[in-house]
Amino acid sequence: MADSISPTQERCLIIDEIEPVAQLVEKDPYFVPEKLRVAAYARVSTEQDEQESSYEAQINYYTDYITNHPNWELVGVFADRGVTGTNTRNREGFKRMIDLALNGEIDLILTKSVSRFSRNTVDTLRAVRALREKGVEVIFEKENIHSLDPQCEVVLTIMSSLAQEESRSLSENTRWGIHKSMKDGNVKLPYKRFLGYKKGPDGRPEIVEEEAEIVRSIYDSFLNGNSISHIARLLTERHIPSPGNTTVWSASTVRSILSNEKYKGEALLQKTYTVDYLSKEVRKNKGEMPSYLVHHSHAPIVDPAVFERVQRELARRRTVRTKKAGVSSPFANRIICGDCGAFYGHKVWRSHDKARTRYDIWCCNHRYNGKQKCTTPILRENEIKTAFADVLEKLNYPEHEYTDALWYELVEEVIIYDDRQAVFRLPNGDKILVKI
Secondary structure (H helix, E strand, C coil): CCCCCCCCCCCCCCCCCCCCCCCCCCCCCCCCCCCEEEEEEEEECCHHHHHHCCHHHHHHHHHHHHHCCCCEEEEEEEEEECCCCCCCCCCHHHHHHHHHHHCCCCCEEEECCHHHHCCCHHHHHHHHHHHHHCCCEEEECCCCEECCCCCHHHHHHHHHHHHHHHHHHHHHHHHHHHHHHHHCCCCCCCHHHCCCEEECCCCCEEECHHHHHHHHHHHHHHHCCCCHHHHHHHHHHCCCCCCCCCCCCCHHHHHHHHHCHHHHCCEEECCEEECCCCCCCEEECCCCCCCEEECCCCCCCCCHHHHHHHHHHHHHHHHHHHHHHCCCCCCCCCEEECCCCCEEEEEEEECCCCCCCEEEEEEECCCCCCCCCCCCCCEEHHHHHHHHHHHHHHCCCCCCCCCHHHHHHHCCEEEECCCCEEEEECCCCCEEEEEC
16 A cells, blocks of 8 residues: 655655746837837817817927927827717727827827817727827827826826716707707708708798709609609709719619608708717617608798609609519619619529529619610629628617618618619618728
8 A cells, every 4th residue: 555645744846947938028118219209189070179279270280399309200190170079980080090009100199188089988098008008108288198107097087087078068058959949940951962942141941043943853854754763864964963063963862852841841850860979870760859840941942732742653653663573672672773873673693503502683774684784783682781781880780780670771772883882871861881
């Protein structure tokens, strides 16, 4: 029997030291190179900001300030104009600057204040922490905060929270003012992109007769039996300026004119609403917020009876097209060729192998028919669904996967162009560009 070790007997420990085979290199966050690569960030979001500190003034100030410093090398002044600081979604200058810094191309970032850098506490802290890990310092001049200071985070959290709260307060005041204006029946139009009206001396829409004639001709042509795509093609051929001041008309533009109640002298206000002040996500108002229908808000371009006839004809043609298509796909009558304005039609392809795999594809109805063959691309259904998922992601939608229900809810139409660019038009009129 083997001898056992008694509890009182000492153990003999043998320890072998294993020498390191690689050298540990740590980057000192406080190491200062001989010449710092310095960038600056500037942002202007409102007219009030323009008065206090203009966009150009900020850029000129930082350019001169960094260039004249003997130990600094100017990387660039990154700026965003006319965008909110409550999120980073549309702040291309900010995102480009952060990417360069994280890639080791910037050592120091200057900015006027915490509120110019961001009005979102989470975004501010996330960016500063990521930069600190790379040894990149951010200096907030107004608050005299240096992000590499170990004591800065508490102060930075407080200041960024105050900036976020200020943004929330401004948003609520703005929303209250907009709702009050709606209740008072004040109608505001995007005149630069709205055909037929201009802002009158009293602030109300005033008819521009030359443009109004174009609108009336669109209504008359539609009631005479012409298709929307045919009307768009005629307007383009005649070089008539579109609402966007281009000479190319799309079917979606014509359809929007035919269905806009403002042309009969009424205005439905708050068709969309902003979910919250941080995300700035815009959704179609389906009863979540009050809406206001203002009767006789301005002079009509189209007789109300004519407008109602057009709405009935639009509904009738949608029903006829759906029956004629003979398919229940949600893509039917929603995908439009950006070349000729015709609808995309459904076809079935099968592979040439033994499996004979089925592919549902969509292509312009004029690709194989008509005198001029369209060259817009043939799309597989899975490509369309993937593109729609990209749209959901750009909208910051909680669901990022395709479903028929989401498609019907969010997509009015999709315009496909030769370079496989797709423009998704939403019910609120917004357009989102994605690549298919």
